Amino acid sequence: MPADLIDGAAIARGVRADVAREVAALQARGIRPGLAVVLVGDDPASAVYVRSKGRATEEAGMYSVSVRLPAATTEADLLAQIDRLNADPAIDGILVQMPLPRHIRPDAVIRRLDPRKDVDGLHPVNVGKLLLGEDDGFAPCTPAGVRELLVRSGVETRGADCVIVGRSMLVGKPMAALLMQDALGANATVTVCHSRTADLAAHTRRADILIVAAGRPRFVTGAMIKPGAVVIDVGISRVEEPRARQGHIIVGDVDLASAREVARLITPVPGGVGPMTIAMLLVNTVRAARRRAEAA
Ligand code: NAP
Secondary structure (H helix, E strand, C coil), X not given: CCCEECCHXXXXXXXXXXXXXXXXXXXXXXXXXXXXXXXXCCCHHHHHHHHHHHHHHHHCCCEEEEEEECCCCCHHHHHHHHHHHHHCCCCXXXXXXXXXXXXXXXXXXXXXXXHHHCCCCCCHHHHHHHHHCCCCCCCCXXXXXXXXXXXXXXXXXXXXXXXXXXXXXXXXXXXHHHHHCCCCCCCCEEEEECCCCCCHHHHHCCCCEEEECCCCCCCECHHHCCCCXXXXXXXXXXXXXXXXXXXXXXXXXXXXXXXXXXXXXXCCCCCCHHHHHHHHHHHHHHHHHHHHHHHC
């Protein structure tokens, strides 16, 4: 029997409805969570992401600001903009859309963020808190979204053999840190694979839960998956498809057709992990607002 699909869009709607309720409760106390998204340059894909983040923020009843800066913006100017947002009492969360133009160092920008407003969870303070298992930081939105998908789909992570393909700071590493914690939706035994892993398939075939974030379209096939496994496909790639209206389609890192024959549960692309990333950005922003209110 083919694997069931995990409907990330439906689960994300549930998360966003929870967020909207929390926002309403905060507003009743005179607090309106605010998110600023900063975009430097005019990369069309980034512009689409920024627009959808802004729309989702407003739909949840939050205050949304989109800061658009020209591609020629200097690093010093961007840092000055971050300083202004750090000091702005209407802003609880700041997200700087990546990638930045080449003349701006992403690390310098991330380190300039007030960690209490770093709702993307990339500041070293938040990376450290995640590893320490302290819950007053922020986990990056995509791995946090994957964990939420697993929890809301009733997947048991405790004691599970979990294999992650990819070790980026955005997905693979924080995913490993989340799943190895002694916490709800965690307590897994985690293996992290990367481009230097010898015999990748030997690892992936052992996984009760396989999470793929390699940026290689359809490279994990059914033959690399353990029968009955749960497969989470984080990858998003655009591949040419002459029959498609726009000449391309969006695919993940997993070959869905062959993987479905082997797995028990699997996320589709699009409609799996993607919608959860935005939902978790809203969750983190509300959390930031609540903490600020509690600290006042
Ligand atoms: P990344 O920074 O390029 O990292 C890719 C990782 O995969 C690296 O650690 C790399 O290993 C590893 N890798 C590459 N080829 C491999 C291979 N053949 N075998 C084993 N490991 C391999 O990418 P990322 O930012 O983590 O993103 C990964 C994918 O997720 C991309 O398709 C991206 O578009 C997507 N993504 C989706 C969302 C979402 O919201 N759904 C969010 C973020 C990213 P090395 O470290 O050895 O190079």
